[in-house]
Amino acid sequence: MTDIDPTTSSDAPRIRGLTLVLYWFSITLGFLLPWVMQIAVDVWHRQQSVAAFFDGLYLRVFGPESGQLWLSLLSAAPFVIYAVFALLHLGTAPRRGADVTRRRRLALMLALATMIAVSVWGHYAILTARGSTAGVGFLFLPFYVGFAMAVGYGAGRGMARYRYR
Numbered sequence: 001m002t003d004i005d006p007t008t009s010s011d012a013p014r015i016r017g018l019t020l021v022l023y024w025f026s027i028t029l030g031f032l033l034p035w036v037m038q039i040a041v042d043v044w045h046r047q048q049s050v051a052a053f054f055d056g057l058y059l060r061v062f063g064p065e066s067g068q069l070w071l072s073l074l075s076a077a078p079f080v081i082y083a084v085f086a087l088l089h090l091g092t093a094p095r096r097g098a099d100v101t102r103r104r105r106l107a108l109m110l111a112l113a114t115m116i117a118v119s120v121w122g123h124y125a126i127l128t129a130r131g132s133t134a135g136v137g138f139l140f141l142p143f144y145v146g147f148a149m150a151v152g153y154g155a156g157r158g159m160a161r162y163r164y165r
Contacts, residue, residue, distance in 0.1 A: 015090065015101055019087060019091050022087075026112060027083045029116070030075055030079025033119055034068065035068070037123035041123075067135075079145075081146065082112065082149055085149075089108065090104055102160065103161065106160040107153045107154075107155075108156070111153035122137065122141040122144060125137070126138060
């Protein structure tokens with residue numbers, strides 16, 4: 001029997017590539033998701049044109065309504081935490097073997113999917129609410145998304161444990 005070093009296996013470069021894609025995709029998505037949701041709500045729910053959104057974009061970023069930029073930074077926080085977690089967690093997986101790599105990859109993908117679902121739902125619910133204090137929900141949304149990340153990761157690890165036995 002020969003021992004194969006998992007760090008030099010053919011899957012290691014692919015896993016490193018996936019790790020970097022997950023890292024940058026999650027950070028970019030976390031920052032851009034509030035903008036995409038704002039455009040989607042303005043176009044489909046409020047019947048506003050996309051051109052009208054971009055006409056007021058300068059005021060949303062630099063004007064008295066500059067909350068959109070701060071909202072993007074606040075919404076990106078759990079996605080940045082996920083990115084660092086994925087980088088550290090999946091980056092060491094090839095050294096531990098193919099089974100561990102598959103389990104961690106499935107868990108991280110499910111965690112990202114639950115984070116995206118909760119974030120999209122939260123942004124849509126807050127942006128379409130009629131209450132005057134609905135914007136306060138943006139302060140709590142990163143905590144909900146972070147909790148969804150933990151639940152999704154745990155569920156993914158549980159599913160992978162039974163799937164890859």
